[in-house]
Amino acid sequence: MNLVIRTVLVALGVGVVAAGCAGSQPSSGRLEVLDAWTRPTPATSGEAAIYFVVANGARTDDRLLGGQSASCMAVTVHETTIDDGISRMREATAEALTVPAGGRLALEPNGLHLMCTGLTAPLVAGDELSIVVGFTTAGRLEIPVRVEQR
Amino acid sequence: MSDATVSPAESERDVVPTRAAHRRVSRRRWLLVPVVVVAGVVVAVLAQRVMAPHLYSGTVLQAPETAPSTAGLRFADGTSFDVGASAGEVTVLFFGYTNCPDVCPTTLSVLRRAVDDLGGRADGVNVVFVSIDPERDSASVADAYAKSFDPRFSGVSGASEDVERVASLYGVYAAAGQADAGGFYTVDHTATLMGIDTSGHLRIVWPPEVTAEQLSADLDALLS
Numbered sequence: 001m002n003l004v005i006r007t008v009l010v011a012l013g014v015g016v017v018a019a020g021c022a023g024s025q026p027s028s029g030r031l032e033v034l035d036a037w038t039r040p041t042p043a044t045s046g047e048a049a050i051y052f053v054v055a056n057g058a059r060t061d062d063r064l065l066g067g068q069s070a071s072c073m074a075v076t077v078h079e080t081t082i083d084d085g086i087s088r089m090r091e092a093t094a095e096a097l098t099v100p101a102g103g104r105l106a107l108e109p110n111g112l113h114l115m116c117t118g119l120t121a122p123l124v125a126g127d128e129l130s131i132v133v134g135f136t137t138a139g140r141l142e143i144p145v146r147v148e149q150r
Numbered sequence: 151m152s153d154a155t156v157s158p159a160e161s162e163r164d165v166v167p168t169r170a171a172h173r174r175v176s177r178r179r180w181l182l183v184p185v186v187v188v189a190g191v192v193v194a195v196l197a198q199r200v201m202a203p204h205l206y207s208g209t210v211l212q213a214p215e216t217a218p219s220t221a222g223l224r225f226a227d228g229t230s231f232d233v234g235a236s237a238g239e240v241t242v243l244f245f246g247y248t249n250c251p252d253v254c255p256t257t258l259s260v261l262r263r264a265v266d267d268l269g270g271r272a273d274g275v276n277v278v279f280v281s282i283d284p285e286r287d288s289a290s291v292a293d294a295y296a297k298s299f300d301p302r303f304s305g306v307s308g309a310s311e312d313v314e315r316v317a318s319l320y321g322v323y324a325a326a327g328q329a330d331a332g333g334f335y336t337v338d339h340t341a342t343l344m345g346i347d348t349s350g351h352l353r354i355v356w357p358p359e360v361t362a363e364q365l366s367a368d369l370d371a372l373l374s
Contacts, residue, residue: 039255039259040298042248042294042295042298043294043298044248044291044294044295045248045249045251045295046249046334047249047250047251047334048251049251049252049255073332074330074332078251078252080252080253082253082341082357082358082359085340085341085342085355085357085358086323086338086339086340086341087253087338087339087340087341087358088338089251089252089253089327089336089338109252109256110252110253110256110358110359113251113252115251115252116251117330117332117334118332118334149259150259
């Protein structure tokens, strides 16, 4: 094969791989909410903690404000802290909810989570519920939340 | 007699096979060296694993004492939960509440995976969820909650004074927060896991962040 063609093909290949690797950094140009999930709830409990990852591909910092759902009476952003074995849950501070431009914010077990109270019905594995998550710049995003046993 | 002298070609043929044979034997002997070394290393590692004590992920209590009494706590069927009556089994206690959205489901899910990983040996493990929120959690509610994570788990509760006494005996802190407009409140509480061994001694405490793999390995060691 012609050396020039070979070089071009190699360069293309490298470019594709590099683009693939760059996919791990939020680069879509906008903020996205990924992998939203929650656990099944026992019949007696009216609360659920919702977890997800916010990937901010935009050029400006953003902040998670809160959420709303037809499945919950109220949704608040909470943070769990565990100190010396004692677990506490408090409303998350604004600082804790910042999503830097090009960065991520993870809501995960034993950390930040959206707390849904007054569930209209118990959540069963395999179900999906819908929530609207609000951000100062990105606005309101409607996202599906999968109910999974994790 | 034929000519006693050996032609150079013939003498070469006599010498070369001997040298080749010598090289073959030497090569085989050389092969023995790495084989012996590898075998030695394998035996040493296995011996160390068999003879070395298990390194627990949880905090092992220096002077294990008989697990404090759980008198006053009851199962869903009304029978008393007496931790002293579980001799022969390993008991894991977890103090929490059913309206807990994050830490309790997370920890009970880890416990479920850890017990699953034990396979057949899981029969020797008794997981008991103790509610530190008796206002909202009756024994039936606590038990249904525990069983929603694994049907082998049990939940217990009792009168407020009994729950408070047992919690304090186990060094468990619990404080209810302010109720919101809907009457919902969270409870700050000690979320560690307590391990009681087969002789009924409070032996080990795991942090809430313990992983299923660590827990499973520790439980396996306690069962041995």
